[in-house]
Amino acid sequence: MLQIPSNYKVLFLQGGATQHFAQIPMNFARRGQGADYLVTGHWGEKALKEATPLVQARIAASGAAGNYTAIPARADWRLDPDAAYLHYTPNETIHGVEFHTIPEVGDVPLVADLSSTILSRPLDVSRFGIIYAGAQKNIGAAGLVVMIVREDLLARCPRDIPKIFNYAEHAANESMLNTPNTFGWYLAGLVFKWLLAQGGLAAMAERNRAKAELLYGYIDASGFYRNPVEPSARSWMNVPFTLPREELDAPFLKEAEAAGLMALKGHRAVGGMRASIYNAMPLEGVQALVDFMRDFARRHG
């Protein structure tokens, strides 16, 4: 499972990741200090926006100009060495853009919203200052956030904010400063046991890689479907794709549902389709999708 270095603390917090878009600057930036944001999609934009009332949030790099189909080249990032932290979103669920390596950013603590990739493969926690993740993708049910924080950073949490917003208080109280999301925490424990029974994160990585390769491989070879993301930045978890003509979207979705393939409609920000293939989706599910897509393309090609 996830190796947690001894100088890190794991917190089980109520609520969703969005709340931490605001709480992270509140806790880890001094008043007036700047913080850097890498924006590679919808969620990075949102994290930046929620932080804006609380910190001098600065875009270190953005993929917006290319409609979030690639990660900006490392050489073009403008990093502030005095930033309180550098925030990024390793996987963007709507745009299907993912960092496949952890960026090198020097001494500035790296803060990652890992909501949609945590536990999908092994992870070197020691490279991060703060990892946080909403539970509803690979951990369990909505209403719980898992945070992994380097303990020295907790010294930054200011005393003049309400305790309930203060991560150092949550850490000192072992995530039981207030009544936690008991059911959500319990469910997370069951998922962790399930992951171990599957062979742990290395086994999940193999499975997730195979799922992604199968789906992208078919899309690229199809001559019918299209994924717009730069291959090196393609997400293992969320695969957006378009059909050759927009009027095919409705019949595709209808027939897919009839075949038991649900929730394939893409986010309105990008249109088309999106297959979310988190840990809970087996290879057989992706194979069923590919079989359906192939049949649909044959009939409408």
Added chain:
Amino acid sequence: MLQIPSNYKVLFLQGGATQHFAQIPMNFARRGQGADYLVTGHWGEKALKEATPLVQARIAASGAAGNYTAIPARADWRLDPDAAYLHYTPNETIHGVEFHTIPEVGDVPLVADLSSTILSRPLDVSRFGIIYAGAQKNIGAAGLVVMIVREDLLARCPRDIPKIFNYAEHAANESMLNTPNTFGWYLAGLVFKWLLAQGGLAAMAERNRAKAELLYGYIDASGFYRNPVEPSARSWMNVPFTLPREELDAPFLKEAEAAGLMALKGHRAVGGMRASIYNAMPLEGVQALVDFMRDFARRHG
């Protein structure tokens, strides 16, 4: 069920009531404005403390001098007519002190942390500006807060705070500004249906009154157990009581557990025992407790 006037909005929010100790001043008080707090126990103290970094929080009345065994006389409350709101805790779970009528406070919006009494009896929502309640007593599972807010107050929510903290944003998005606590919300729906099947809030009130009368009646008549709270302020939901000698606490708890009567240990702030008899506790459960207490008193009296 609870009658919601048409000028009120019901929100289903992630997290616990404690978070709203901080968010309520953030949303409903202007910078520098004062807010009044009636403090009648542990939770009122905590609400005041969490609000302090965000508003000029002022104690309008406190039961601290009497160890929170009564509600301060109405004549002694010092209410500020310019306060942003008056906050109080209709039921204090640790001290077992409850308001059995809704205070008259003029035009200042009344804000109530109803976590531990909501749905225990009918309630005149129109008397309140804001009602909020953590779900884990009478609504469902921890991790969800139900808020009932008079819509005109939402105009106070400032635009310069993160959206995720802004109640007007949650209201405008029908409590789906972010992924809600889906399981908790679903479970609340099941509890609402169960309440209707029980005969609704009027039936619950009769049942809860009968449970409380049975337990307080026995305690007062026992000459062995003692509840320190002024009878007119005794809680229907939480009944703290002490035994005549502290050394009886451990055997009482041990024998009670053996008899299937769990979680009777009082909070460390008041010591002794505490019977929490929320909606989910049937009259038969209270009768079993009284039978056990009578037998224990006979053997140790």
